[in-house]
Amino acid sequence: MVLPEKTIERLSKYRRVLITLNYDQKGYIYSHELANLIHITPEQVRRDMMLIGYNGTLRRGYEVNKLIEKINSIIDGNTVQNVALVGIGNLGRAMLNYLKDKNRYLKIIACFDNDQNKIDKMCCGVPCYSINDAGKLIKELNINIAVLTVPTTVAIEVSEILIKSGIKGILNFTTIPLKVPSNVYLEEYDMITSLEKVAYFTQFNK
Amino acid sequence: MVLPEKTIERLSKYRRVLITLNYDQKGYIYSHELANLIHITPEQVRRDMMLIGYNGTLRRGYEVNKLIEKINSIIDGNTVQNVALVGIGNLGRAMLNYLKDKNRYLKIIACFDNDQNKIDKMCCGVPCYSINDAGKLIKELNINIAVLTVPTTVAIEVSEILIKSGIKGILNFTTIPLKVPSNVYLEEYDMITSLEKVAYFTQFNK
DNA sequence: TAGATTGTTAATCGATTAACAATC
DNA sequence: TAGATTGTTAATCGATTAACAATC
Numbered sequence: 238m239v240l241p242e243k244t245i246e247r248l249s250k251y252r253r254v255l256i257t258l259n260y261d262q263k264g265y266i267y268s269h270e271l272a273n274l275i276h277i278t279p280e281q282v283r284r285d286m287m288l289i290g291y292n293g294t295l296r297r298g299y300e301v302n303k304l305i306e307k308i309n310s311i312i313d314g315n316t317v318q319n320v321a322l323v324g325i326g327n328l329g330r331a332m333l334n335y336l337k338d339k340n341r342y343l344k345i346i347a348c349f350d351n352d353q354n355k356i357d358k359m360c361c362g363v364p365c366y367s368i369n370d371a372g373k374l375i376k377e378l379n380i381n382i383a384v385l386t387v388p389t390t391v392a393i394e395v396s397e398i399l400i401k402s403g404i405k406g407i408l409n410f411t412t413i414p415l416k417v418p419s420n421v422y423l424e425e426y427d428m429i430t431s432l433e434k435v436a437y438f439t440q441f442n443k
Numbered sequence: 444m445v446l447p448e449k450t451i452e453r454l455s456k457y458r459r460v461l462i463t464l465n466y467d468q469k470g471y472i473y474s475h476e477l478a479n480l481i482h483i484t485p486e487q488v489r490r491d492m493m494l495i496g497y498n499g500t501l502r503r504g505y506e507v508n509k510l511i512e513k514i515n516s517i518i519d520g521n522t523v524q525n526v527a528l529v530g531i532g533n534l535g536r537a538m539l540n541y542l543k544d545k546n547r548y549l550k551i552i553a554c555f556d557n558d559q560n561k562i563d564k565m566c567c568g569v570p571c572y573s574i575n576d577a578g579k580l581i582k583e584l585n586i587n588i589a590v591l592t593v594p595t596t597v598a599i600e601v602s603e604i605l606i607k608s609g610i611k612g613i614l615n616f617t618t619i620p621l622k623v624p625s626n627v628y629l630e631e632y633d634m635i636t637s638l639e640k641v642a643y644f645t646q647f648n649k
Numbered sequence: 650t651a652g653a654t655t656g657t658t659a660a661t662c663g664a665t666t667a668a669c670a671a672t673c
Numbered sequence: 674t675a676g677a678t679t680g681t682t683a684a685t686c687g688a689t690t691a692a693c694a695a696t697c
Contacts, residue, residue: 244665245643249636250620257595267678275620279678280666285682295678312643320638332634339635343642353507381645382654384638389463394573406645408638414481424639428538429545430455431630432526432590432614433577436549437451437518438628439612443633449688473654485654486690501654501697609662 244285245312250275250400251285252308260301277431313342322348323368323395324387325360328410330387333361347378349398368395375402382406389413450491451518456481458493458514466507467559473504507562519548525586528554529601530593531575534616537590539567553584573603581608588612595619 240248254274262268263363265401268286269279291307293299309315319419322333325348335347350366356367365369366374374380383404387395392411399407406422409415444567446454460480466472474485474492480642492499497513499505514522531554543551553576554566562573572580580586587609598617605613612628615621618636622631 239647240643241664242640245640246633246636249639250633253618253635254620276622278666281664283679284665284681293679295680300680301661312639318645327537327540331533334533335634336638340599340639340642343638345559353685380635381643381649382638397467405625405639405648408641414457414460416482420648422641422648424637424641425572426632426634427456428541428632429454429459430452431632432549432588433455433518433546434448434451435547435588435612435614435628436524437446438630439524440520440666441445442611442628443587445690473656484690487688489655490657490689499655501656501695504654 240288240311242411244288245356247275247277247281247285248289248308251282252305252312255305258417261305263301265294265297265299266301266304268293271299299396309342313340315343317343317344319347319378320345320380320382320384321371321375321378321380322363322384323350323371323399324385325350325355325365325390326386327368329362329386332384332410336384337363338362347374349381368398369401371377371398374404375399375404380404382408384408384410385415386410446494446517449493452496453481453491454514454518458511458518461511467511469507471500471503471505472507472510474499477505478532487640497553505527509609516547519546521548522550523550524588525553525584526551526588526590527577527584527586528569528590528592528604529556529577530591531556531558531561531571532592532594535592536567538590538616539569542590543567543569547590552588553586555578574604577604578608578626580603581610586610590616591621592613592616 251271255261259359272279272282287417289307289311291304321342324327333345345363348365349371350356350362350365351368358365383399385396385407389411392413393397396407396415400417401419408424408426410425410426415423457477461467474488474540478485478488495513497510526549528535528551539551539554551569554569554571555577556562556571557574561571564571589604589605591613595617598619602613602621606623606627614630614632616632618633621629
Protein backbone atom coordinates (compact mmCIF):
# COMPACT_ATOMS: atom_id res chain seq x y z
CA MET A 238 0.00 0.00 0.00
CA VAL A 239 2.65 2.53 1.01
CA LEU A 240 5.11 3.18 -1.81
CA PRO A 241 8.89 3.33 -1.22
CA GLU A 242 10.40 6.73 -0.38
CA LYS A 243 12.66 6.72 -3.41
CA THR A 244 9.77 5.96 -5.75
CA ILE A 245 7.84 8.92 -4.35
CA GLU A 246 10.84 11.19 -4.88
CA ARG A 247 11.08 10.10 -8.50
CA LEU A 248 7.33 10.45 -9.08
CA SER A 249 7.62 14.05 -7.93
CA LYS A 250 10.41 14.63 -10.42
CA TYR A 251 8.69 12.80 -13.30
CA ARG A 252 5.65 14.98 -12.90
CA ARG A 253 7.64 18.18 -12.66
CA VAL A 254 9.78 17.61 -15.74
CA LEU A 255 6.83 16.41 -17.79
CA ILE A 256 4.90 19.55 -16.95
CA THR A 257 7.73 22.09 -17.17
CA LEU A 258 9.01 20.69 -20.46
CA ASN A 259 5.47 20.54 -21.89
CA TYR A 260 5.59 16.85 -22.57
CA ASP A 261 1.87 16.72 -21.94
CA GLN A 262 1.48 18.11 -25.44
CA LYS A 263 3.59 15.34 -26.88
CA GLY A 264 1.13 12.61 -26.02
CA TYR A 265 3.37 9.63 -25.26
CA ILE A 266 6.83 9.07 -23.80
CA TYR A 267 9.09 6.00 -23.67
CA SER A 268 10.71 4.81 -20.48
CA HIS A 269 14.17 5.66 -21.79
CA GLU A 270 13.08 9.20 -22.66
CA LEU A 271 11.60 9.78 -19.22
CA ALA A 272 14.71 8.24 -17.68
CA ASN A 273 16.95 10.65 -19.61
CA LEU A 274 15.03 13.65 -18.32
CA ILE A 275 16.00 12.97 -14.73
CA HIS A 276 19.19 11.02 -15.43
CA ILE A 277 18.24 7.56 -14.25
CA THR A 278 17.87 4.22 -16.03
CA PRO A 279 14.83 3.12 -18.05
CA GLU A 280 14.60 0.01 -15.87
CA GLN A 281 14.02 2.19 -12.84
CA VAL A 282 11.26 4.10 -14.62
CA ARG A 283 9.52 0.86 -15.58
CA ARG A 284 9.82 -0.50 -12.09
CA ASP A 285 8.26 2.66 -10.66
CA MET A 286 5.42 2.38 -13.17
CA MET A 287 4.89 -1.20 -12.10
CA LEU A 288 4.84 -0.23 -8.43
CA ILE A 289 2.21 2.45 -8.98
CA GLY A 290 0.20 0.12 -11.23
CA TYR A 291 0.45 2.30 -14.29
CA ASN A 292 0.67 0.53 -17.63
CA GLY A 293 2.14 1.85 -20.84
CA THR A 294 1.61 0.51 -24.31
CA LEU A 295 4.22 -1.54 -26.10
CA ARG A 296 4.54 0.61 -29.18
CA ARG A 297 4.04 4.08 -27.82
CA GLY A 298 5.22 4.00 -24.22
CA TYR A 299 3.39 5.91 -21.48
CA GLU A 300 0.55 8.37 -22.04
CA VAL A 301 1.82 11.57 -20.44
CA ASN A 302 -1.46 13.13 -19.32
CA LYS A 303 -2.71 9.91 -17.79
CA LEU A 304 0.62 9.46 -16.01
CA ILE A 305 0.48 12.98 -14.58
CA GLU A 306 -3.07 12.29 -13.40
CA LYS A 307 -1.93 9.08 -11.76
CA ILE A 308 0.92 10.84 -9.96
CA ASN A 309 -1.49 13.56 -8.83
CA SER A 310 -3.75 10.95 -7.32
CA ILE A 311 -0.86 9.31 -5.47
CA ILE A 312 1.05 12.30 -4.11
CA ASP A 313 -1.78 14.72 -3.54
CA GLY A 314 -4.65 12.27 -3.26
CA ASN A 315 -6.46 14.72 -5.56
CA THR A 316 -7.34 16.82 -2.54
CA VAL A 317 -5.89 20.11 -1.41
CA GLN A 318 -3.55 19.89 1.57
CA ASN A 319 -3.00 23.07 3.53
CA VAL A 320 0.52 24.00 4.54
CA ALA A 321 1.91 26.47 7.06
CA LEU A 322 5.34 28.03 6.96
CA VAL A 323 6.71 28.55 10.44
CA GLY A 324 9.40 31.18 10.97
CA ILE A 325 9.56 34.14 8.60
CA GLY A 326 13.26 35.04 8.66
CA ASN A 327 15.44 35.29 5.57
CA LEU A 328 15.30 31.58 4.97
CA GLY A 329 11.56 31.39 5.62
CA ARG A 330 10.74 34.15 3.18
CA ALA A 331 12.97 32.63 0.51
CA MET A 332 11.32 29.24 0.98
CA LEU A 333 7.87 30.77 0.94
CA ASN A 334 8.50 32.47 -2.37
CA TYR A 335 10.09 29.35 -3.72
CA LEU A 336 7.46 26.82 -2.70
CA LYS A 337 4.43 29.01 -3.22
CA ASP A 338 2.27 28.06 -6.19
CA LYS A 339 4.47 25.13 -7.19
CA ASN A 340 1.69 22.59 -6.70
CA ARG A 341 -1.97 23.46 -6.85
CA TYR A 342 -2.82 20.76 -4.34
CA LEU A 343 -0.34 22.06 -1.78
CA LYS A 344 -1.46 25.47 -0.59
CA ILE A 345 0.63 27.54 1.80
CA ILE A 346 -2.23 29.35 3.49
CA ALA A 347 -0.57 30.70 6.63
CA CYS A 348 2.73 31.59 8.17
CA PHE A 349 3.63 31.91 11.83
CA ASP A 350 6.20 34.00 13.65
CA ASN A 351 6.74 35.56 17.08
CA ASP A 352 7.75 39.00 15.82
CA GLN A 353 5.04 41.64 16.48
CA ASN A 354 6.19 43.54 13.40
CA LYS A 355 5.26 40.61 11.20
CA ILE A 356 2.13 39.33 12.89
CA ASP A 357 -1.25 40.23 11.34
CA LYS A 358 0.39 41.40 8.14
CA MET A 359 0.82 39.71 4.80
CA CYS A 360 4.15 38.10 4.00
CA CYS A 361 4.81 37.26 0.34
CA GLY A 362 1.06 37.11 -0.17
CA VAL A 363 0.36 34.86 2.82
CA PRO A 364 -1.18 36.03 6.12
CA CYS A 365 1.20 35.90 9.08
CA TYR A 366 -0.12 34.93 12.53
CA SER A 367 1.31 34.73 16.02
CA ILE A 368 2.86 31.41 16.92
CA ASN A 369 0.81 31.69 20.13
CA ASP A 370 -2.34 31.20 18.08
CA ALA A 371 -0.97 28.18 16.22
CA GLY A 372 -2.96 25.67 18.26
CA LYS A 373 -6.26 27.29 17.40
CA LEU A 374 -5.53 28.33 13.82
CA ILE A 375 -3.98 25.07 12.64
CA LYS A 376 -7.19 23.29 13.57
CA GLU A 377 -9.50 26.02 12.23
CA LEU A 378 -7.68 26.32 8.92
CA ASN A 379 -7.28 22.55 8.61
CA ILE A 380 -3.51 22.64 8.20
CA ASN A 381 -1.74 19.25 8.13
CA ILE A 382 1.77 20.13 7.02
CA ALA A 383 4.35 22.55 8.42
CA VAL A 384 7.55 23.83 6.85
CA LEU A 385 9.90 24.68 9.70
CA THR A 386 12.32 27.57 9.12
CA VAL A 387 12.73 28.96 12.64
CA PRO A 388 16.13 29.61 14.28
CA THR A 389 17.75 26.43 15.61
CA THR A 390 17.48 27.72 19.17
CA VAL A 391 13.69 27.36 19.19
CA ALA A 392 13.28 24.49 16.72
CA ILE A 393 12.45 21.79 19.26
CA GLU A 394 10.07 23.95 21.26
CA VAL A 395 8.20 25.08 18.12
CA SER A 396 8.02 21.55 16.70
CA GLU A 397 6.32 20.42 19.91
CA ILE A 398 3.76 23.20 19.61
CA LEU A 399 3.06 22.17 16.03
CA ILE A 400 2.61 18.52 16.91
CA LYS A 401 0.29 19.37 19.78
CA SER A 402 -1.69 21.51 17.34
CA GLY A 403 -2.32 18.51 15.11
CA ILE A 404 0.32 18.88 12.41
CA LYS A 405 0.91 15.47 10.77
CA GLY A 406 3.87 16.21 8.51
CA ILE A 407 6.93 18.41 9.04
CA LEU A 408 9.56 19.50 6.57
CA ASN A 409 12.45 20.52 8.82
CA PHE A 410 14.86 23.08 7.36
CA THR A 411 16.57 23.72 10.68
CA THR A 412 19.81 21.94 11.42
CA ILE A 413 18.61 20.37 14.65
CA PRO A 414 17.52 16.72 14.47
CA LEU A 415 13.89 16.53 15.62
CA LYS A 416 12.07 13.70 17.30
CA VAL A 417 8.43 13.16 16.40
CA PRO A 418 5.77 10.61 17.37
CA SER A 419 5.13 7.75 14.98
CA ASN A 420 1.95 9.35 13.62
CA VAL A 421 3.84 12.41 12.38
CA TYR A 422 5.95 12.22 9.24
CA LEU A 423 9.26 14.06 9.44
CA GLU A 424 11.50 14.99 6.53
CA GLU A 425 14.87 16.45 7.51
CA TYR A 426 16.56 18.77 5.08
CA ASP A 427 19.91 19.64 6.59
CA MET A 428 21.81 22.10 4.40
CA ILE A 429 25.01 22.03 6.40
CA THR A 430 25.19 18.25 6.22
CA SER A 431 24.55 18.46 2.47
CA LEU A 432 27.40 20.91 2.00
CA GLU A 433 29.75 18.87 4.17
CA LYS A 434 28.83 15.76 2.23
CA VAL A 435 29.81 17.53 -0.99
CA ALA A 436 33.07 18.60 0.68
CA TYR A 437 33.90 15.01 1.62
CA PHE A 438 33.20 13.44 -1.75
CA THR A 439 34.83 16.30 -3.64
CA GLN A 440 38.15 15.34 -2.06
CA PHE A 441 38.17 12.25 -4.27
CA ASN A 442 37.73 14.30 -7.47
CA LYS A 443 41.00 16.16 -7.63
CA MET B 444 38.59 3.82 1.35
CA VAL B 445 35.50 5.85 0.48
CA LEU B 446 32.97 5.85 3.32
CA PRO B 447 29.24 5.27 2.72
CA GLU B 448 27.10 8.34 2.04
CA LYS B 449 24.90 7.73 5.05
CA THR B 450 27.88 7.44 7.36
CA ILE B 451 29.19 10.80 6.12
CA GLU B 452 25.80 12.38 6.76
CA ARG B 453 25.81 11.10 10.33
CA LEU B 454 29.43 12.15 10.93
CA SER B 455 28.42 15.68 9.97
CA LYS B 456 25.57 15.55 12.47
CA TYR B 457 27.64 13.97 15.26
CA ARG B 458 30.19 16.73 14.99
CA ARG B 459 27.60 19.48 14.89
CA VAL B 460 25.62 18.36 17.93
CA LEU B 461 28.76 17.66 19.93
CA ILE B 462 30.03 21.16 19.26
CA THR B 463 26.77 23.07 19.60
CA LEU B 464 25.80 21.28 22.80
CA ASN B 465 29.31 21.78 24.23
CA TYR B 466 29.93 18.09 24.75
CA ASP B 467 33.60 18.74 24.10
CA GLN B 468 33.72 20.01 27.68
CA LYS B 469 32.21 16.80 28.95
CA GLY B 470 35.16 14.64 28.00
CA TYR B 471 33.54 11.33 27.07
CA ILE B 472 30.26 10.17 25.57
CA TYR B 473 28.65 6.72 25.29
CA SER B 474 27.27 5.38 22.03
CA HIS B 475 23.72 5.47 23.37
CA GLU B 476 24.10 9.10 24.40
CA LEU B 477 25.41 10.14 21.01
CA ALA B 478 22.66 8.09 19.39
CA ASN B 479 20.01 9.92 21.41
CA LEU B 480 21.29 13.30 20.28
CA ILE B 481 20.45 12.61 16.67
CA HIS B 482 17.70 10.05 17.25
CA ILE B 483 19.31 6.93 15.91
CA THR B 484 20.34 3.62 17.53
CA PRO B 485 23.55 3.04 19.49
CA GLU B 486 24.40 0.15 17.16
CA GLN B 487 24.50 2.56 14.26
CA VAL B 488 26.85 4.87 16.14
CA ARG B 489 29.20 2.00 16.94
CA ARG B 490 29.16 0.78 13.39
CA ASP B 491 30.05 4.25 12.12
CA MET B 492 32.91 4.43 14.63
CA MET B 493 34.12 1.08 13.38
CA LEU B 494 33.96 2.23 9.75
CA ILE B 495 36.03 5.33 10.44
CA GLY B 496 38.45 3.35 12.61
CA TYR B 497 37.81 5.28 15.78
CA ASN B 498 37.95 3.33 19.02
CA GLY B 499 36.27 4.18 22.28
CA THR B 500 37.06 2.78 25.69
CA LEU B 501 34.95 0.13 27.37
CA ARG B 502 34.24 2.03 30.55
CA ARG B 503 34.00 5.61 29.37
CA GLY B 504 32.85 5.50 25.75
CA TYR B 505 34.24 7.87 23.13
CA GLU B 506 36.53 10.81 23.81
CA VAL B 507 34.65 13.77 22.37
CA ASN B 508 37.54 16.00 21.33
CA LYS B 509 39.39 13.19 19.65
CA LEU B 510 36.21 12.17 17.85
CA ILE B 511 35.64 15.71 16.58
CA GLU B 512 39.25 15.83 15.37
CA LYS B 513 38.76 12.52 13.60
CA ILE B 514 35.62 13.77 11.87
CA ASN B 515 37.43 16.97 10.86
CA SER B 516 40.16 14.93 9.25
CA ILE B 517 37.64 12.84 7.32
CA ILE B 518 35.17 15.44 6.09
CA ASP B 519 37.45 18.42 5.65
CA GLY B 520 40.75 16.59 5.27
CA ASN B 521 42.07 19.25 7.67
CA THR B 522 42.49 21.63 4.76
CA VAL B 523 40.39 24.61 3.80
CA GLN B 524 38.15 24.08 0.80
CA ASN B 525 36.96 27.19 -0.99
CA VAL B 526 33.32 27.47 -1.97
CA ALA B 527 31.45 29.73 -4.38
CA LEU B 528 27.78 30.57 -4.21
CA VAL B 529 26.31 30.98 -7.67
CA GLY B 530 23.14 33.05 -8.08
CA ILE B 531 22.41 35.81 -5.56
CA GLY B 532 18.62 35.93 -5.59
CA ASN B 533 16.45 35.61 -2.49
CA LEU B 534 17.33 31.97 -2.07
CA GLY B 535 21.02 32.55 -2.73
CA ARG B 536 21.29 35.30 -0.15
CA ALA B 537 19.44 33.24 2.45
CA MET B 538 21.72 30.26 1.82
CA LEU B 539 24.80 32.45 1.93
CA ASN B 540 23.86 33.84 5.33
CA TYR B 541 22.94 30.39 6.50
CA LEU B 542 26.01 28.49 5.38
CA LYS B 543 28.55 31.22 6.02
CA ASP B 544 30.88 30.56 8.94
CA LYS B 545 29.29 27.21 9.79
CA ASN B 546 32.52 25.30 9.20
CA ARG B 547 35.94 26.87 9.39
CA TYR B 548 37.29 24.50 6.75
CA LEU B 549 34.59 25.42 4.25
CA LYS B 550 34.99 29.02 3.22
CA ILE B 551 32.53 30.75 0.94
CA ILE B 552 34.95 33.19 -0.65
CA ALA B 553 33.05 34.33 -3.71
CA CYS B 554 29.62 34.63 -5.23
CA PHE B 555 28.66 34.95 -8.86
CA ASP B 556 25.71 36.58 -10.60
CA ASN B 557 24.86 38.15 -13.95
CA ASP B 558 23.18 41.29 -12.53
CA GLN B 559 25.31 44.41 -13.07
CA ASN B 560 23.82 45.92 -9.91
CA LYS B 561 25.34 43.12 -7.84
CA ILE B 562 28.65 42.57 -9.58
CA ASP B 563 31.78 44.03 -7.97
CA LYS B 564 29.97 44.69 -4.72
CA MET B 565 29.91 42.80 -1.45
CA CYS B 566 26.96 40.51 -0.75
CA CYS B 567 26.51 39.37 2.88
CA GLY B 568 30.22 39.96 3.39
CA VAL B 569 31.31 38.05 0.29
CA PRO B 570 32.57 39.64 -2.94
CA CYS B 571 30.26 39.19 -5.93
CA TYR B 572 31.71 38.68 -9.39
CA SER B 573 30.33 38.38 -12.90
CA ILE B 574 29.48 34.87 -13.98
CA ASN B 575 31.41 35.71 -17.16
CA ASP B 576 34.61 35.75 -15.11
CA ALA B 577 33.88 32.44 -13.40
CA GLY B 578 36.30 30.48 -15.56
CA LYS B 579 39.23 32.68 -14.63
CA LEU B 580 38.33 33.36 -10.98
CA ILE B 581 37.48 29.81 -9.97
CA LYS B 582 40.97 28.76 -11.01
CA GLU B 583 42.68 31.82 -9.51
CA LEU B 584 40.88 31.58 -6.20
CA ASN B 585 41.24 27.79 -6.08
CA ILE B 586 37.51 27.11 -5.66
CA ASN B 587 36.47 23.46 -5.78
CA ILE B 588 32.85 23.56 -4.65
CA ALA B 589 29.83 25.49 -5.93
CA VAL B 590 26.45 26.02 -4.33
CA LEU B 591 23.96 26.52 -7.13
CA THR B 592 21.02 28.84 -6.43
CA VAL B 593 20.33 30.29 -9.87
CA PRO B 594 16.86 30.33 -11.50
CA THR B 595 15.89 26.97 -13.00
CA THR B 596 15.88 28.47 -16.48
CA VAL B 597 19.67 28.88 -16.49
CA ALA B 598 20.66 26.03 -14.17
CA ILE B 599 21.99 23.66 -16.84
CA GLU B 600 23.88 26.36 -18.70
CA VAL B 601 25.51 27.68 -15.51
CA SER B 602 26.40 24.19 -14.27
CA GLU B 603 28.26 23.58 -17.53
CA ILE B 604 30.22 26.80 -17.07
CA LEU B 605 31.15 25.74 -13.54
CA ILE B 606 32.29 22.30 -14.61
CA LYS B 607 34.39 23.76 -17.42
CA SER B 608 35.93 26.11 -14.86
CA GLY B 609 37.14 23.18 -12.80
CA ILE B 610 34.49 22.88 -10.08
CA LYS B 611 34.61 19.35 -8.61
CA GLY B 612 31.56 19.38 -6.33
CA ILE B 613 28.12 20.94 -6.78
CA LEU B 614 25.33 21.37 -4.27
CA ASN B 615 22.29 21.92 -6.48
CA PHE B 616 19.42 23.84 -4.91
CA THR B 617 17.62 24.32 -8.21
CA THR B 618 14.78 21.97 -9.05
CA ILE B 619 16.26 20.83 -12.35
CA PRO B 620 18.04 17.47 -12.35
CA LEU B 621 21.62 18.06 -13.48
CA LYS B 622 23.99 15.74 -15.29
CA VAL B 623 27.66 15.89 -14.40
CA PRO B 624 30.78 13.98 -15.48
CA SER B 625 31.97 11.18 -13.22
CA ASN B 626 34.78 13.30 -11.77
CA VAL B 627 32.33 15.87 -10.40
CA TYR B 628 30.31 15.09 -7.29
CA LEU B 629 26.69 16.24 -7.39
CA GLU B 630 24.33 16.55 -4.45
CA GLU B 631 20.74 17.37 -5.37
CA TYR B 632 18.64 19.19 -2.84
CA ASP B 633 15.17 19.44 -4.31
CA MET B 634 12.83 21.37 -2.03
CA ILE B 635 9.71 20.77 -4.05
CA THR B 636 10.28 17.02 -4.04
CA SER B 637 10.87 17.15 -0.28
CA LEU B 638 7.60 18.96 0.28
CA GLU B 639 5.70 16.61 -2.00
CA LYS B 640 7.22 13.65 -0.20
CA VAL B 641 5.92 15.03 3.09
CA ALA B 642 2.52 15.51 1.47
CA TYR B 643 2.40 11.89 0.34
CA PHE B 644 3.43 10.31 3.63
CA THR B 645 1.26 12.69 5.65
CA GLN B 646 -1.80 11.17 4.00
CA PHE B 647 -1.21 8.03 6.06
CA ASN B 648 -1.16 9.96 9.34
CA LYS B 649 -4.73 11.16 9.59
C1' DT C 650 32.04 -10.75 40.36
C1' DA C 651 28.01 -8.57 37.96
C1' DG C 652 26.71 -5.23 34.88
C1' DA C 653 27.48 -2.21 31.25
C1' DT C 654 29.75 -1.16 27.23
C1' DT C 655 32.41 -1.72 22.92
C1' DG C 656 33.61 -3.94 18.45
C1' DT C 657 32.36 -6.98 14.94
C1' DT C 658 30.05 -10.60 12.39
C1' DA C 659 25.75 -12.36 10.66
C1' DA C 660 21.05 -11.58 9.32
C1' DT C 661 17.68 -8.76 7.48
C1' DC C 662 15.68 -5.17 4.99
C1' DG C 663 15.22 -1.92 1.14
C1' DA C 664 16.52 -0.34 -3.24
C1' DT C 665 18.77 -0.88 -7.69
C1' DT C 666 20.23 -3.43 -11.58
C1' DA C 667 20.22 -7.39 -14.69
C1' DA C 668 17.86 -10.53 -17.35
C1' DC C 669 14.39 -11.97 -20.20
C1' DA C 670 9.69 -13.47 -21.71
C1' DA C 671 5.81 -11.39 -23.87
C1' DT C 672 4.09 -8.67 -27.54
C1' DC C 673 3.02 -5.07 -30.83
C1' DT D 674 8.92 -10.94 -39.57
C1' DA D 675 12.52 -8.20 -37.07
C1' DG D 676 13.22 -4.86 -33.83
C1' DA D 677 11.93 -2.23 -30.06
C1' DT D 678 9.54 -1.83 -26.01
C1' DT D 679 7.07 -3.11 -21.73
C1' DG D 680 6.33 -5.73 -17.38
C1' DT D 681 8.18 -8.63 -14.02
C1' DT D 682 11.18 -11.86 -11.66
C1' DA D 683 15.77 -12.83 -9.99
C1' DA D 684 20.24 -11.21 -8.59
C1' DT D 685 22.98 -7.85 -6.62
C1' DC D 686 24.24 -4.08 -3.93
C1' DG D 687 24.07 -1.03 0.10
C1' DA D 688 22.49 0.05 4.54
C1' DT D 689 20.43 -1.14 8.94
C1' DT D 690 19.50 -4.12 12.70
C1' DA D 691 20.31 -8.15 15.62
C1' DA D 692 23.27 -10.92 18.12
C1' DC D 693 26.97 -11.77 20.92
C1' DA D 694 31.87 -12.40 22.39
C1' DA D 695 35.28 -9.68 24.68
C1' DT D 696 36.43 -6.86 28.47
C1' DC D 697 36.79 -3.30 31.95
